[in-house]
Amino acid sequence: LGDDWETAWQKNWQALPVGKRLWVRPSFCEPPTDGRIDIVLDPGMAFGTGQHATTQLCLAAIERICGEQAPQSMLDMGAGSGLLSIAAAKLGVKKVLAMDNDPTAVEACRVNAKINGVTIQSELGDTPPHATFDLVVSNILAGPLMDMAPKLAACVGKSLVLSGLLTMQAEDVCRTYREA
Numbered sequence: 001l002g003d004d005w006e007t008a009w010q011k012n013w014q015a016l017p018v019g020k021r022l023w024v025r026p027s028f029c030e031p032p033t034d035g036r037i038d039i040v041l042d043p044g045m046a047f048g049t050g051q052h053a054t055t056q057l058c059l060a061a062i063e064r065i066c067g068e069q070a071p072q073s074m075l076d077m078g079a080g081s082g083l084l085s086i087a088a089a090k091l092g093v094k095k096v097l098a099m100d101n102d103p104t105a106v107e108a109c110r111v112n113a114k115i116n117g118v119t120i121q122s123e124l125g126d127t128p129p130h131a132t133f134d135l136v137v138s139n140i141l142a143g144p145l146m147d148m149a150p151k152l153a154a155c156v157g158k159s160l161v162l163s164g165l166l167t168m169q170a171e172d173v174c175r176t177y178r179e180a
Contacts, residue, residue: 014026014029015029015030015032017032017036018056018059018060018063019056019059019060019063019064020063021036021037021063021067021091022036022037022039022059022063022087023036023037023038023039024039024041024059024083025038025039025040025041026040026041026042027040027042027115037087037090037091039083039086039087039090039116040112040115040116041081041082041083041086041112041115042111042112042115054139054163054164054165055083055084055139055163057163058084058137058139058161058163059083059084059087061137061161062074062084062087062088062091062135062137062161063087063091065135065159065161066088066091066092066093067091070091070092070093070094071088071093071133071134071135071157071158071159072093072094072095072134073093073094073095073096073097073132073133073134073135073157074088074093074095074096074097074133074134074135074136074137075097075099075128075129075131075133075135075136075137075155076088076096076097076098076099076137076138077099077128077136077137077138077140077148077152078099078100078101078138078139078140078144078164079098079099079100079105079106079109079122080100080102080105080108080109080139081105081108081109081112082098082105082108082109082110082112082113082120082122083112084098084137084139085098085109085113085120085122086112086113086116086118086120088135088137089113089116089118089119089120090116090118093134093135095121096118096119096120096121097120097121097123097129097131097133098113098120098121098122098123099122099123099124099125099126099128099129100122100124100125101124101125101126103124106122106123106124107122109122110122127148127151128148128151128152128154128155129155130154131155132154132155132156132157133155133156133157134157134158134159135157135158135159135160135161136152136155136156136157136159136160136161137160137161137162138152138161138162138163138164139162139163139164140164141164141165142164142165142166142169142172142173145162145164145165145173145176146172146173146176149176149177149179149180150180152177152180153177153180154180160177162177
């Protein structure tokens, strides 16, 4: 792997327009020139650059939900680098809780929130909190989503966005959440 494996992610990552209003970029790329909301993200060892289709779908859903009326609160379960949380905060969500079971991700989320000038509560944990949020977002694998369905569904105040699934898993995940 060599000595620069920690920065290997930088080689193929470029700025990315997402949805109608968002622009996701590493700090070494130029900001947008078309009025998009600029999100600077250097994930380091944490998961999440915005390049994956499931992340882009989540960002588009958050943008759409916030465009109707920004939720007052959001839970980002499995937050990784904090991209979804940062986007929500920049789109007007007042209270954002980002949770992840990886201490590296929690720290990356805190750093990225500071770089972007937003306030996000970033916590270590793999169990949803006993609280209700207007918007709950989780972009993780189907297995963990289904395992936490009763507790995560209990957090949903108005809207739930789940992603990270294969097409063939969607029906099972939806059924599990409907039952929860």
